[in-house]
Amino acid sequence: MSTASEPSIVKPQTLIAADGLGKLFPGRSSWWGTTSSFVHAVQGVSLRVRRGETLGLVGESGCGKSTLGRLLLRLIEPSFGRVFFDGKEITHLSEGELRPLRRRMQIIFQDPYSSLNPRMTVREIIAEPLRIHKLVKNANEELERVSELLQKVGLRPEMMPRYPHEFSGGQRQRIGIARALAVEPDFIVCDEPISALDVSIQAQILNLLSDLQDSLGLSYLFISHDLNVVQHFAHRVAIMYLGHIVEQLPAQGMQMTARHPYTRALLSAVPAIDVGKRHLPVVLEGEVPSPLDPPPGCAFHPRCVRAIAGKCDTDVPPFEDVAPGHRLACFNPAPAGTIDLAP
């Protein structure tokens, strides 16, 4: 791969990058078996995650955020666009060529109940990646490594012979994290890792993830629908709507700096805990359109109070820089520093 073909998105501090990445899933098939429609899951997304950084990816169900996470890991094949990892394009690598890179990219899933094999002990679950990637020489070394990993995620080595059903949700999520860490990855996609957990356990897992990032220098793509969590945990946040990233900005202060009408609506829909700070949410009309038949122009325009007729419903807004580290795809963004969405 010549460096000349690499887009400007790939910089030395970039660990993983997507350039115009997209995925179409076949939708309904006609009677002859030809596919007549496509689900536009991810539509030409460009983003990058720097070394040691957490990029938060926020959106509602069906917006394509999980598909994007899997595209970056090449767990599913992109329909178009390119993926770069550590300065090298990996879009077209074969499974064999990808294998050594797989060790460096891992994923933790939302549901700690279905992502662990119920018939394997904790030791087998965590040792499996070690064996596949031949990272341990013998049983003794394996035992040592598994017990070290368990301690790293806050579990006790005595738990090794137990099965997943003997653990609580939070403990299972720790096992999933230990499994991801076993191969010493650089990049982890965290796909809603705390959504299935109780409030008091969520904070424990978030703290664990941030400690691990500090001590191991990990990069995270942190997928979530919870803006409060993402604002707290991520360095930068990308907001996704119907397959597009509509805004990307630093997490700190985004309450005031966010300008896309959809980001604003999401921010205002989060219930505020502090009594007295009650606000009237910007209630969005209607629901997310079907990705089988996305609207023309800006995908958000049918629900947008700031949409300009004759512009937003025909032209696709470009994803452009509006401030350092702040990119936006909107023809009529809300002014910075206001809660009001009025046009």
Added chain:
Amino acid sequence: MPLLTVDNLTTSFRTDQGVVRAVERVSFEVPERTTVGVVGESGCGKSVTALSIMRLVPSPPGFIEHGSISFNGRNLLALSESEMCDLRGDEIAMIFQEPMTSLNPVYNAGSQIAEAIRIHKRAPTRKAAWARAVEMLRLVGMPAPEENARAYPHELSGGQRQRVMIAMALACEPKLLVADEPTTALDVTIQAQILELLRSQQERLGMSVLLITHDLGLVAEHAEFVIVMYAGQVVEQGPVAQVLPKPRHPYTRGLLASLPGRGLAPRMRLPTIEGIVPDLRSPPAGCRFADRCPMVLPMCTESAPELVKIDDHRKSRCLRWQEMSP
């Protein structure tokens, strides 16, 4: 007189390992035209409390061991099943978390709403009941209500299914709505729509709402009173405007502190409640929160603390509530 008074309610389940008290000696009141939030984590007994009020606890294995539930002056636990059927869906209605599993998949939306209207004799004919069902769908903001009344649950989105549930629950203009995690399965922008809808309908009908949720944010924005449950017991209760800013139980305080996005510097470690909820098959002898409590004293593990009165409105199940200042 409050609309609903739950007094010393204990609901238990018979299991292979003996009787488990899912809800133990829970008492609270729901005044008229008021929203009371019940918060707690999974397994704390908040849903069983709701089901007990509806007399929908699956029996066997569940049974109401002790206590009384009085609604509008009548003791619900003394009613016959047919008297309860008359009340349920008419004066007290309930909406559930997952509208897909709580709607009947083989009937269309309109006929499920019309059924509730006919059962409670709120319409003279089937035709009138159907018309009222369509009217209810319009009222809850369903797009194209005439057409969508003929839609089956699988043809509707999650938000639309929840609107059908709400239309059904409100069709007979109940005095009390029990809402068990009504927006948990929905996206945030749809959640905001549904909550706005519930708020406006509550105002229109002058009804009370018992809001069961794990989300303290929802309680802060939508309830006047809050009941915090932990491991089957009420640990703290009182007006939202007092409890959330100044919790008087270490569990409430810990829950509030562990929420991200409350003025804490970005990427700082969150304060956590260490440990996990005790197993209710063998609850601890002392305070149920003792092994996770940062303020625990030796006496906390010796005997179970009572829910003590702080003032006319507030109660706490902590021996050291007086020492708690936020």
